[in-house]
Amino acid sequence: MTIDWSWIxxxxxxxxxxxxxxxxxALSAVVLGLVISLPxxxxxxxxxxxxxxxxxxxxxxxxxxxxxxxxxxxxxxxxTRTTTVIGLTIYTLVVLLRNTVEGLDSVPAKTKEAAKAMGxxxxxxxxxxELPLALPVIMAGVRIATVMAISLxxxxxxxxxxxxxxxxxxxxxxxxxxxxxxxxxLTLLLALAADAVLVAVQxxxxxxxxxxxxx
Amino acid sequence: MYELFKNLGAWLVDGDxxxxxxxxxxxxxxxxQYSLLATLxxxxxxxxxxxxxxxxxRGAFLAINLSSFGRxxxxxxxxxxxxxxxxxxxxxxxxxxxxxxxxxIVTNTYAGMSAVDPEVKDAARGQGMRxxxxxxxxELPLAMPLIMTGLRLALIQVVATATIAAYVSFGGLGRYVxxxxxxxxxVQVLGGAVLVAVVxxxxxxxxxxxQRALFRHRPAKSA
Numbered sequence: 068m069t070i071d072w073s074w075i076x077x078x079x080x081x082x083x084x085x086x087x088x089x090x091x092x093a094l095s096a097v098v099l100g101l102v103i104s105l106p107x108x109x110x111x112x113x114x115x116x117x118x119x120x121x122x123x124x125x126x127x128x129x130x131x132x133x134x135x136x137x138x139x140x141x142x143x144x145x146x147t148r149t150t151t152v153i154g155l156t157i158y159t160l161v162v163l164l165r166n167t168v169e170g171l172d173s174v175p176a177k178t179k180e181a182a183k184a185m186g187x188x189x190x191x192x193x194x195x196x197e198l199p200l201a202l203p204v205i206m207a208g209v210r211i212a213t214v215m216a217i218s219l220x221x222x223x224x225x226x227x228x229x230x231x232x233x234x235x236x237x238x239x240x241x242x243x244x245x246x247x248x249x250x251x252x253l254t255l256l257l258a259l260a261a262d263a264v265l266v267a268v269q270x271x272x273x274x275x276x277x278x279x280x281x282x
Numbered sequence: 283m284y285e286l287f288k289n290l291g292a293w294l295v296d297g298d299x300x301x302x303x304x305x306x307x308x309x310x311x312x313x314x315q316y317s318l319l320a321t322l323x324x325x326x327x328x329x330x331x332x333x334x335x336x337x338x339x340r341g342a343f344l345a346i347n348l349s350s351f352g353r354x355x356x357x358x359x360x361x362x363x364x365x366x367x368x369x370x371x372x373x374x375x376x377x378x379x380x381x382x383x384x385x386x387i388v389t390n391t392y393a394g395m396s397a398v399d400p401e402v403k404d405a406a407r408g409q410g411m412r413x414x415x416x417x418x419x420x421e422l423p424l425a426m427p428l429i430m431t432g433l434r435l436a437l438i439q440v441v442a443t444a445t446i447a448a449y450v451s452f453g454g455l456g457r458y459v460x461x462x463x464x465x466x467x468x469v470q471v472l473g474g475a476v477l478v479a480v481v482x483x484x485x486x487x488x489x490x491x492x493q494r495a496l497f498r499h500r501p502a503k504s505a
Contacts, residue, residue, distance in 0.1 A: 127483070129438070131442075131479045131482070133442060134442070134445050134446070134456075134459060134475070134478075135442070135445070135459075135474075135475030135476070135478050135479050138459060138463075138471050138472060138474075138475045139472065139475055139476075141468060141471070142286055142468065142472075211353065214350060214353045214354050215353050217354065218353060218354050218355060218356050218357075221356040221358045221359060222357075222358055224358065225449075225459075225460070225463060226463075231356075231359075232356065232358055232359070234359075235356070235358050235359045235362045238362060238366065239362045239365070239366070239449075239450070242366060243366075244363060244366045244367070247359055247362050247363045247366065248363065250356070250359050251355070251356060251359040251360065251363060254354065254355075254356045254359065255351075255354050255355065258350075258353075258354035259354070262350070
């Protein structure tokens with residue numbers, strides 16, 4: 068199995084387009100997953116009876132195969148990018164919800180009491196005390212969800228989308244390994260790059276964890 | 283929508299649909315064969331590796347990176363690539379499924395081993411236990427819940443992904459998904475997808491019941 072380098076040099080613009088489309092699908096899913104899981108996590112954290120239900124429900128969603136999720140969405144949203152993004156979002160939810168709840172749980176009770184004693188209102192405490200302190204654990208979830216979403220986008224090739232996954236179908240149908248190798252390598256590089264960016268974002272967002280380490 | 287679910291119900295309970303070489307019974311058996319064999323091979327590779335990394339404390343870096351590499355690896359691409367390299371054999375399916383399952387098992391085994399209280403290990407050594415006795419009589423039993431979690435996670439992923447076998451012309455429940463997509467027969471596609479999801483959930487419940495039956499005297503979570 069050899070790589071046809073001339074194919075790659077002839078298709079650089081196609082590869083760029085597919086990579087960007089791949090990234091867009093994965094990022095939309097993670098952002099949507101965060102928007103949905105943040106309020107749910109706050110509810111699961113504060114209302115104990117709902118906690119088991121929400122976490123259990125998201126675990127059941129995770130057991131459904133990704134290809135099945137995409138297919139089950141077909142009657143709702145058809146062969147579109149929307150189906151891809153909804154399907155991926157369902158997968159990110161499990162990781163994001165669990166990590167955000169764990170992050171909120173990890174905030175020391177004394178810190179919350181101190182905020183209360185200073186007259187900080189609950190919503191303000193959540194936004195300025197609890198969420199920032201939970202950020203390292205939440206970001207760990209965001210990193211896992213992002214890498215997972217980037218890897219899963221290619222499954223959507225079966226419903227006619229799939230970003231870099233289209234290279235797998237293309238290579239398979241033409242019995243031509245080069246696009247497949249290019250697709251696998253680009254997916255891995257994209258996941259690696261996205262993870263590195265998220266590490267940098269976390270570094271900038273949580274300066275106090277750095278100070279503690281250097282002290 | 284209602285009509286669709288009615289047809290889906292009819293498809294799933296139709297006796298003819300269950301019989302013969304294209305029937306659900308046979309496809310189900312194929313799917314179980316791919317999934318269970320791949321998970322077993324993965325466990326044979328991954329369990330000793332995870333135990334070794336956990337016991338010696340060496341190679342933790344490898345375990346952590348292996349897990350993120352495994353998560354990033356696109357399974358569809360891997361199946362197609364091995365298929366193109368090896369031709370028409372069962373290799374692509376098993377290689378891809380094993381590659382998918384190994385990281386989950388290694389990282390969870392390692393996590394379970396590293397969550398064992400160092401004082402317990404010291405106490406075991408203090409009583410004169412040898413390295414392998416500490417490993418098999420102390421660390422392994424204490425790490426068991428997390429090891430089982432890893433095996434369950436791997437099995438769910440493998441069952442779900444074994445669907446792809448049908449894409450490279452093999453059997454299993456994925457046959458219905460891909461044949462249905464090709465024939466624009468949504469009922470068949472949904473039927474296949476529902477069956478895969480049910481198999482994943484049932485196997486997960488079975489393993490969790492097995493875990494409870496085998497390790498009843500221990501707390502559910504060690505970490």
